[in-house]
Amino acid sequence: MEPREFFIEDRLEKFRLKAFCNLGESGLSHFLLEEVMEMGQISWKDLSEIPLNDSPNQGSFALREAIADLYPGVSPGQVLVTTGTGEALYLAFHVGLTPKARVALIWPAFQALYEIPKMLGAEIIKVPHDRAFFASTWKEIDADLYIINHPHNPTGKTFLDPEWEAVLTHWKEEKKTVLFDEHYRFLPGSGSLGKTGVDPNYSFYGTGSFTKCFGVTGLRVGWLVAEEGFLKKARSFKDYLTHTVSPISERIALGLLKSKESFLPKIQNRVRENIQMFDSLWRDLPHVKSFVSPAGGLVGWLELEPGISSEIYADKLFEKTGVFVLPGSNFEEEGYLRIGFGEREEKMKEGLFRWKECTDLI
C-alpha cells in the first residue's frame, strides 16, 4: 500500500521560490551557508577538513550528545539522527505500530502524522484542535498510540502547564505510548526552549529538529528519541532507507546546536514580532472571520468567511499580490488558510499591506 499524494507539497514546490512574500512555508526564511557558518561558529577551514566518509549509522556521538542535552534524562544512546523529522516519523511508525492500531492525533495535522499510520493499516482518531489541548479530552480516548504535535502545525496551539501536567500524569498512570512531535520546540511563545513530553522511562517517544526554527531546512537533519530497544529497531530500518546523514550536515548541525544561544533570541523576536504584526491587522484582510494568535511555533490558522474556497482564495491572493499562503483544503479542512510567520519583517509588512489593499480578491 502507498500513502496518498502529500497535499501541501505540489503547492509548496510551485510557489515557495516565486513568492514575493512567503507565508506558505512552515519554516523560517532560509539563511545562506555563509550566514549559517557564522551562526554555528564554523570556519571554512573546519568545513574543508570534514572527512567525507559515512557518518556513524546512528549519527555522530557529538551530535547525539548535543541533542540528548535538550531533553532531561536522555542519553546519546537514546538518540537516532535522521534525514529530517519526516524520516524519524516514518521509522517510529514502522517500528511502533501494529496493523489496526488505534492512533489518536490533533486535527487538522501535518499529513505524514496520519498518512503513514494509515498506510500501515492504523485506524485514525481525529481529535479536533479546539478540544485537543485539554487533558480531559485525552482521558476519554482509548488509543494504542497518541501523537502530540506541539506547538501545533497548523494552529500554533500548545498546552497550558496544568493541562500538560495532567495529561502526562494520566498517560503515565495508564502506561500509554505517546509520540511527541516537537519540531517547533525552539520557538515557544515565551522563554528560549519549549517544554518536552519525551521520557524514555515511559513509552514517551520524540521526534524533532531545529531546521525550521533556525532557517536551515536544506540541512535535512532531524532525530528520534526513544529507549534503546525501540531505537535499535529504528536504526536497523534506517539502514535500508537513508543509511547515514551527510557528515557536512551533521557538522553544521552540531555547531548550530552548540551556539544557539547567540542567534536564537533574535530569531524568536522576529517570529514573535511577525505574529504581533499579523494579529494587529488580520481583521482588515478581505473575507476573513477569525484568528487565534499562535502560542508557539511558526504557523497560525486563519478562518475565512463561510462559503469561500480556501484554494481559490490562496490562488487569487498569489496572483494579485505575490503573497503565498496555504489553503486549508491541503490539510483536508476547508474554510481556513495556514499562515507562516517565518518571512523577513520587511517582506511580511509589504505583503500584508498588499493583501489588505486587495479588496477585489474574490
Ligand SMILES: Cc1ncc(COP(=O)(O)O)c(C=O)c1O
Ligand atoms: C509537525 C511536523 N512534523 C514533521 C515535519 C517534517 O519535517 P522535516 O522537514 O524535518 O522532515 C513537519 C514539516 O513541516 C512538521 O510540520
